[in-house]
Amino acid sequence: MSIIDYLHTASGIIWTVSCIPFGLLLSWLAVLIINKMPAKWLCDYGEEPSEELLDGKRADFKKEGVVMAIIFCAGLVMCRLQFNRGFDTYFIVLSLIIFFAVMTAVCDIKYMIIPDQFTIALGILSAAVSIYDIIRGFRILHMEWWSPLLGIAIGGGAMMIIDLIGMLVYKKDGIGFGDVKLFAAIGILTGFPGTIYVFILSLVTATVCFIVIIAQSKIRSHRNEDQEDVSAKSYLAFGPYISAAVAGYILFFDTVHYLANLYIQLF
Numbered sequence: 430m431s432i433i434d435y436l437h438t439a440s441g442i443i444w445t446v447s448c449i450p451f452g453l454l455l456s457w458l459a460v461l462i463i464n465k466m467p468a469k470w471l472c473d474y475g476e477e478p479s480e481e482l483l484d485g486k487r488a489d490f491k492k493e494g495v496v497m498a499i500i501f502c503a504g505l506v507m508c509r510l511q512f513n514r515g516f517d518t519y520f521i522v523l524s525l526i527i528f529f530a531v532m533t534a535v536c537d538i539k540y541m542i543i544p545d546q547f548t549i550a551l552g553i554l555s556a557a558v559s560i561y562d563i564i565r566g567f568r569i570l571h572m573e574w575w576s577p578l579l580g581i582a583i584g585g586g587a588m589m590i591i592d593l594i595g596m597l598v599y600k601k602d603g604i605g606f607g608d609v610k611l612f613a614a615i616g617i618l619t620g621f622p623g624t625i626y627v628f629i630l631s632l633v634t635a636t637v638c639f640i641v642i643i644a645q646s647k648i649r650s651h652r653n654e655d656q657e658d659v660s661a662k663s664y665l666a667f668g669p670y671i672s673a674a675v676a677g678y679i680l681f682f683d684t685v686h687y688l689a690n691l692y693i694q695l696f
Contacts, residue, residue, distance in 0.1 A: 430513055430514045430515070432510045432511075432513070435510065435513040435514055436510075438514070440514070441513060441514070444509055444513070445506055445509055445510065448502065448505035448506045448508075448509050449502050449505075449506070451501075451505055452498060452501035452502030452503075452504070452505045452506075453498055453501070453502065455497075455501045455505075455528055456494050456495075456497040456498035456500075456501050456502075457490070457494070459488075459494075459497050459501075459528065459531065459532050459535075460488045460489070460490055460493060460494045460497070462532065463487050463488040463493075463532060463535060463536065464485050464486065464487050464488055465485065466544070466546075468482040468483050470544040470545075470546055471487075471536060471540045471542050471544065472542065473542065482540070487539065487540075488535065488539075493535055497531055497535070500531055501527070501528070501531070504524070504527050504676065504680060505524055505527075507680040507681075508520055508523055508524050508527065508679060508680055511679070511680060511681075511682055511683065512682075516567075516569075518558070518561060519558060519562075519569070522554055522557060522558040522561075523558065523679050525554055526551060526554050526555065526558075526618065526675070526679065527676050527679060527680075529547050529550050529551050529554070530551065530672035530675055530676055531672065531676070532547060533547045533548070533551070533611065533668055533669075533672050534668060534669035534672040534673065536668075537607075537666040537667075537668030537669055537672075538666055538669055541605070541666050542605075542607065543605070543607030543608065543610070543611050543668045545607075545610070548607070548610045548611050548614050549614075551611070551614045551615060551618075552613075552614035552617060554618075555577075555614060555615065555616075555617035555618035556577070556617050558570065558618065559571055559576075559577045559617055559618060559620070570618065570619075570620060570623070571620045573621075576620030576621045577616070577617045577618075577620050579616075579620065579621040579624075580615075580616030580617055580618070580619050580620040580621055580623065580624040581613045581616045581617055582616070583616055583621065583624040583625060583628070584612035584613050584614075584615055584616025584619070584624045584627075584628070585609050585610070585612055585613030585616065587612065587624075587628050588604060588608050588609040588612045588613075589609055591604055592604050592606070592608075592609065604667050605666075605667075605668075607668065608667045608668055608671065611668055611671055611672075612624075612628075612671055615627065615671060615675045618675070619675065619678060622689070623678060626678060626685055626686075626689055627671070627674045627675050627678050628674075630673075630674035630677055630678065631667070631670040631671045631673070631674035632670075634670045634673055634674060635667060635670040638670070
């Protein structure tokens with residue numbers, strides 16, 4: 430059903446409006462989970478938790494909570510309009526995927542770590558909705574049964590290639606292995622060619638943000654006559670851009686595929 434037609438039904442209006450309180454509830458739950466989850470989840474293997482991690486005040490309702498509330502409320506509304514009548518299972522599972530993706534982004538931004546538990550949850554949810562999509566024969570996410578498997582290979586493989594390039598050029602890890610596992614889990618959902626679209630979206634978003642941060646750092650260093658290495662202050666966690674890209678892919682699913690098909694038809 431089209432979005433306009435859906436919004437002309439009573440159930441459409443009720444479902445759409447109900448997304449707002451549910452989004453607020455998810456933001457409260459996300460802050461609670463981040464604050465209450467074991468500190469070890471936010472540490473590299475063998476690393477001991479810092480005092481900051483142990484104090485249980487990792488996220489604030491007035492800061493991260495507000496941002497997540499806006500994202501969840503808007504995201505749930507858009508997800509419901511994208512997957513409306515007849516696609517309740519897609520809406521519920523994809524909303525949960527967005528929920529874990531946002532928490533993953535927050536953890537990676539604040540602590541430069543992607544909890545394996547979140548990655549596992551994303552993998553399980555992605556596998557569940559993919560299997561449902563294929564078995565029920567809707568073929569919305571995957572046209573072929575092998576699409577999720579190819580998504581894993583493309584997602585995880587692309588991240589490993591970036592890591593390898595970083596090791597060859599800079600003599601250190603290009604990205605964390607958490608990004609590799611995250612993209613592999615996301616690849617189950619996006620499949621082929623969706624994983625390619627998400628990869629391109631994440632790279633474009635990260636590049637734009639990196640350019641902005643570099644420019645801001647140069648301006649600040651010039652004003653303060655500070656000659657510190659700008660690149661050292663401009664490290665970007667890649668997890669948030671993967672999370673943003675997959676959320677964008679879900680929320681603008683039809684539009685992404687429509688634009689991609691238009692581009693392909695040019696050749």
